[in-house]
Amino acid sequence: MPDLIRRPQIIRSAPAPAIVADDFARLVLTVSADAPETSESAATVVLPSVADAPNLIVPLAVWQARRDELLARNAEGGKLGVSLAPGEEAEALAGDFAHLALIAVEFPKFVDGRGYTSATLLRRLGWSGEIRAVGDVLRDQFFLMRRCGIDAFALKEGKDLNDALKAFDDFSFTYAGAVDDPRPLFRRVHRGDASLDTGKSS
Amino acid sequence: MYRYDAYDHAILRQRVAQYRDQVRRWKSGELTDDEFRPLRLQNGLYIQRHAPMFRIAVPYGLLSSTQLRKLAEVARDYDRGYGHFTTRHNLQLNWPKVEDTPDILEKLADVEMHAIQTSGNCVRNVTTSHFAGIDPDEIADPRPYAELLREWSTFQPEFAFLPRKFKIAVSGSTRDRAVTLAHDIGLNIKKNAAGEIGFEVLVGGGLGRTPILAKVIEEFLPWQHLLTFVEAILRVYNSYGRRDNPYKARIKILVHALGAEQFRKEVLEEWANLKDGPSTVGAEELERIARHFTAPDYAALPASDARIEALKASNPAFARWVARNVHPHKQSGYAAVTISLKDPRQPPGDCTSEQMEAVAELADQFSFGELRVSHEQNLVLPDVPVSALPEVWEAAKAKGLSTPTVGLLTDLICCPGGDYCSLANAKSIPIAAAIQERFSNLDYLFDIGDLDLNISGCMNACGHHHVGHIGILGVDKNGEEWYQVTLGGHTDGVKGRETALGKVIGPSFSAAEVPEVVETLVRTYVAQRHDDERFLDTFERLGLAPFKEAVYAGRRPAALNTSAARESTHA
Ligand code: HEM
Numbered sequence: 001m002p003d004l005i006r007r008p009q010i011i012r013s014a015p016a017p018a019i020v021a022d023d024f025a026r027l028v029l030t031v032s033a034d035a036p037e038t039s040e041s042a043a044t045v046v047l048p049s050v051a052d053a054p055n056l057i058v059p060l061a062v063w064q065a066r067r068d069e070l071l072a073r074n075a076e077g078g079k080l081g082v083s084l085a086p087g088e089e090a091e092a093l094a095g096d097f098a099h100l101a102l103i104a105v106e107f108p109k110f111v112d113g114r115g116y117t118s119a120t121l122l123r124r125l126g127w128s129g130e131i132r133a134v135g136d137v138l139r140d141q142f143f144l145m146r147r148c149g150i151d152a153f154a155l156k157e158g159k160d161l162n163d164a165l166k167a168f169d170d171f172s173f174t175y176a177g178a179v180d181d182p183r184p185l186f187r188r189v190h191r192g193d194a195s196l197d198t199g200k201s202s
Numbered sequence: 203m204y205r206y207d208a209y210d211h212a213i214l215r216q217r218v219a220q221y222r223d224q225v226r227r228w229k230s231g232e233l234t235d236d237e238f239r240p241l242r243l244q245n246g247l248y249i250q251r252h253a254p255m256f257r258i259a260v261p262y263g264l265l266s267s268t269q270l271r272k273l274a275e276v277a278r279d280y281d282r283g284y285g286h287f288t289t290r291h292n293l294q295l296n297w298p299k300v301e302d303t304p305d306i307l308e309k310l311a312d313v314e315m316h317a318i319q320t321s322g323n324c325v326r327n328v329t330t331s332h333f334a335g336i337d338p339d340e341i342a343d344p345r346p347y348a349e350l351l352r353e354w355s356t357f358q359p360e361f362a363f364l365p366r367k368f369k370i371a372v373s374g375s376t377r378d379r380a381v382t383l384a385h386d387i388g389l390n391i392k393k394n395a396a397g398e399i400g401f402e403v404l405v406g407g408g409l410g411r412t413p414i415l416a417k418v419i420e421e422f423l424p425w426q427h428l429l430t431f432v433e434a435i436l437r438v439y440n441s442y443g444r445r446d447n448p449y450k451a452r453i454k455i456l457v458h459a460l461g462a463e464q465f466r467k468e469v470l471e472e473w474a475n476l477k478d479g480p481s482t483v484g485a486e487e488l489e490r491i492a493r494h495f496t497a498p499d500y501a502a503l504p505a506s507d508a509r510i511e512a513l514k515a516s517n518p519a520f521a522r523w524v525a526r527n528v529h530p531h532k533q534s535g536y537a538a539v540t541i542s543l544k545d546p547r548q549p550p551g552d553c554t555s556e557q558m559e560a561v562a563e564l565a566d567q568f569s570f571g572e573l574r575v576s577h578e579q580n581l582v583l584p585d586v587p588v589s590a591l592p593e594v595w596e597a598a599k600a601k602g603l604s605t606p607t608v609g610l611l612t613d614l615i616c617c618p619g620g621d622y623c624s625l626a627n628a629k630s631i632p633i634a635a636a637i638q639e640r641f642s643n644l645d646y647l648f649d650i651g652d653l654d655l656n657i658s659g660c661m662n663a664c665g666h667h668h669v670g671h672i673g674i675l676g677v678d679k680n681g682e683e684w685y686q687v688t689l690g691g692h693t694d695g696v697k698g699r700e701t702a703l704g705k706v707i708g709p710s711f712s713a714a715e716v717p718e719v720v721e722t723l724v725r726t727y728v729a730q731r732h733d734d735e736r737f738l739d740t741f742e743r744l745g746l747a748p749f750k751e752a753v754y755a756g757r758r759p760a761a762l763n764t765s766a767a768r769e770s771t772h773a
């Protein structure tokens with residue numbers, strides 16, 4: 001059986017940062033280097049039933065290989081998310097947005113920063129639904145992730161959710177434009193003064 | 203120089219608070235070592251051989267006297283009373299306590315300084331020429347653009363975890379003194395036929411294990427597009443740069459693998475999405491920043507000063523110092539002065555708190571309170587009235603800061619090496635000291651003339667050995683420290699021959715042999731040079747052979763069999 005990862009609680013950054021209950025299960029193909037014949041493939045992995053896991057996140061390869069089955073689950077009332085691994089192109093999902101309840105961006109290791117670009121590009125492609133960071137997701141990256149359009153955070157197992165909530169307050173101002181506000185600071189406020197500008201919106 | 207506004211201050215204060223909390227959580231075990239590591243690195247904190255190493259940013263090499271005094275204070279209160287200026291304009295402390303680093307940062311924030319992104323796989327401190335703004339051959343001042351990039355890259359959210367570190371250099375002169383070809387992105391300011399400012403954009407340079415010179419991917423990028431174009435480059439790199447092997451993760455490897463032309467295509471394709479978007483820089487923003495870099499209040503001074511000429515004639519020591527350490531200035535009656543950190547009694551680039559305070563004082567008295575860090579690991583007083591040169595000289599001399607050797611053999615660039623660095627194959631500071639001792643005769647040094655000698659303790663090339671006229675690289679042979687010598691590298695910066703990588707002369711040498719080897723190379727040059735030829739010119743005319751012959755003549759054949767110096771591969 002494939003691994004089904006569940007996080008009964010995740011963090012959402014909008015409308016205000018909060019811990020919320022969640023019932024998605026994320027399917028991960030089990031890959032065994034020692035016994036490759038026991039590894040699962042996208043084509044053959046057993047998908048859980050809608051009853052077992054109504055809300056399911058699958059890797060991009062599974063979505064591409066098993067599209068019809070997954071759409072059938074949607075028809076039965078399931079919800080579907082697809083996860084992008086580092087190196088997988090956001091464009092691969094561009095035509096599929098209508099079928100998806102969320103898109104997950106994988107951070108297998110938090111130092112692998114490709115997910116920031118994936119999230120940025122998903123937003124540019126017009127995806128306005130949930131983007132969920134999954135994997136090695138730690139509070140010290142929340143601020144950056146949120147700026148790149150990630151709005152849901154499946155915190156790494158064992159980390160304190162309440163503590164993590166504080167991370168969104170790390171900075172009140174930012175220099176560069178990003179997904180959350182494409183304007184750089186110099187277009188948001190009047191710069192160059194000794195006190196903060198209260199005139200323009202921020 | 204650039205002064206913070208309320209936003210810069212607010213961002214920096216919050217950074218200090220964020221980092222203080224990260225240190226606290228690491229101490230309490232909430233953050234594992236692995237989780238804390240990239241966080242502390244992005245704040246300049248390495249854990250080294252004996253102690254942590256803490257790298258403080260000196261953005262594009264500019265310091266005020268107030269900032270230098272603060273560095274002196276921090277080095278005295280939290281370290282052993284000295285710091286090390288690096289080839290990337292930064293200051294490293296070698297012995298701070300991890301627990302103290304938040305307090306150090308708090309103090310630095312008082313004077314608009316920090317250690318943000320001085321390490322880690324992110325966009326690092328932007329560098330430029332130490333003569334920016336005063337160079338007679340300057341096309342435009344690079345500092346406003348460097349500041350634009352500093353702000354843009356500070357906590358830019360998408361590129362904090364790149365495949366590898368990322369270094370940007372900006373040059374504003376016809377002669378490139380920022381070694382733009384050895385950077386991930388090099389920006390050379392140009393003017394087009396209409397007199398508008400833009401950049402020649404180079405990508406994919408770097409030294410390290412696989413030295414590669416950057417390739418031009420855009421001939422003329424109008425300055426308004428600086429940020430969007432750099433963003434496009436970084437997005438392509440972040441998406442496609444290799445992450446499986448840290449030695450192959452720099453952008454130079456990606457550019458090399460794709461080919462510059464294909465890389466350029468990818469960048470232009472991405473840029474089409476960003477061009478003319480909100481990150482396009484407007485005149486208002488450029489002016490806001492450029493206002494900080496206007497010329498100081500120069501006095502109208504005569505171009506030459508009879509008193510100085512007379513002193514030069516009567517005092518050869520002063521004349522020597524003027525010949526090497528005083529540089530032309532675009533303002534009549536002013537000069538730039540190099541405060542040498544190459545006194546043989548101290549490791550190259552090291553500076554004590556007392557010396558820093560003395561230099562700060564000199565800057566206040568004679569240079570509008572400002573100074574620079576050069577990539578040759580010296581300090582520069584940028585705006586000194588020529589008439590004040592004798593006083594500056596005397597004061598510098600009193601503190602061991604007047605070594606008159608700028609650009610000469612003993613003005614060497616040297617990394618911390620095995621004495622401090624845990625990646626080192628070999629020590630570099632004692633090699634520098636031995637060479638400086640061997641070449642202590644100033645008449646001889648002046649006769650040899652311009653010669654860049656650069657030393658790195660391992661393949662990472664922090665001491666720029668690849669681009670030294672003579673490069674010395676520490677290698678590990680069966681657990682012993684050996685040194686490989688390269689010849690013919692340079693950073694002349696002249697259009698068409700900006701930078702070259704040195705060629706390996708042959709089998710490596712023991713530490714004890716190195717000064718003699720350098721001596722032999724120099725003697726070969728002196729014997730063969732034509733009038734006015736530098737070491738480098740003679741080398742380029744004659745090639746490796748005569749130097750190689752001279753160095754290996756009379757050596758036992760056994761020594762020649764060890765060329766396969768084992769290169770250690772620790773991370
Ligand atoms: C003592 C702690 C230091 C450590 C652990 C360290 C580590 C490294 C490493 C691993 C690289 C190779 C990066 C790569 O090829 O991807 C490198 C390159 C470099 N470092 Fe350091 N370094 C240290 C100190 C310094 C110092 C003191 C300087 C300046 C004197 C410096 C300046 C540079 C430069 C200029 C490069 C070459 C950049 C390039 O490859 O393009 N580093 N360093």
Ligand code: SF4
Pocket residue numbers: 617618619620623624625626627658659660661662663664665
């Ligand atoms: S070149 Fe090597 S030994 Fe020298 S500082 Fe860099 S990593 Fe350390």
